Amino acid sequence: MIAQQCCAFGVDKLKLDLDASKGFKKVEQITIFNDTSDEEIFVTAKSFSWAMDVKNALLLGPTSDIEIFPSMQKIPARGTATFKVRYSGAELKGEKTYRLRFDQISVPKALSTDPSDTSLKSVVEGKSVVGMAITVPVYVVDFSQKSDAAEKVSAMMKSEASGELTVHVDNVGDRHVEIAAVRIDGVTQKSSLGVVLAKSTRIFPLSTAKVKKVELNVTCGDSSQWVVVSKG
Incomplete structure (x- = not known):
């Protein structure tokens, strides 16, 4: 499956889950x-x-917790390249989140195409010929610890000053959750709205101004439940 594609290059995964269990370096x-x-x-x-x-x-911020190797590869036309990713940070409870960024580099024909060439590395590292970019989320979790994150989500419907109707979703759990579906007045209106990271809040706009009841399908791993949105 092609997870994301951006012009000349693409990536095969929508996300990465890395196990940070003690003694386990996946x-x-x-x-x-x-x-x-x-x-x-x-x-x-x-x-x-x-x-x-x-x-x-x-x-986004700098980190040394996630190792990617190699850090640069040449990919022939219609070819592929594999990068290995490893968590090397401290032991954790709950979850940490990261992003991988892959930049497509266009190399001027006047330069050598040998990736070991010093002049090429200088151009690449200088970002002077960066093309398209793709980012991939990484979730680092100690899977030896059980989580009830899907049960730690609450939501409230509010009318903003602009007149827009929004849903504020609070995740006080220790792992990210996905809002997999929205049900408005008994009818499923939307597919996934995206994720709410651990101990975070997100605001989602509603497409309609008049509703009686809104429910969110909250998932975390194999756990799933419908959460009724309260009215603020």
């Missing part, structure tokens, strides 16, 4: 493919810490 793989028929591309890989604000803006 290495996951993610495959990048070059969908062009006649050009090779270079792809660099970096990791970032990841959080979200209430309106879904990504908040």
Whole structure:
């Protein structure tokens, strides 16, 4: 399955789950493919810490917890390359979240196409020829610990000053949850709204201004339940 595709290159996974159980260092793989028929591309890989604000803006920061190797690869036309990803941070309780960023690099023809060439590395690291980019979420969890995150979610419907009707979702649990569906007045209106990270709040707009009852299908791993949205 192609998880994301962006012009000349794509990635095979929507997300990565890494097990941080004590003594267990799991290495996951993610495959990048070059969908062009006649050009090779270079792809660099970096990791970032990841959080979200209430309106879904990504908040990224530097991290050394996630190792990606190699950090750069050349992919031939119609070819693929595999990157290995490992968590090397401290022991944790609950969950930590990160993002992988893969940048497509276009190399001027005047430069050598040998990835070990110093001049090429200088161009790549200098970001002067970066093309498209793809990011992939990474969830690091100690799977030896049980979680009831799906039961730690509450939601409230509010009318904003602009007149817009919104749902505020609070996740006080120790793992992220997904809002897999929305049911309005008994009718399922939308598919997934996205995730709410652990100990976070997100605000979702509603497509209608007049409703009597809103329910959210909240999932975490194999756990799933419908949460009734209260009225603020």
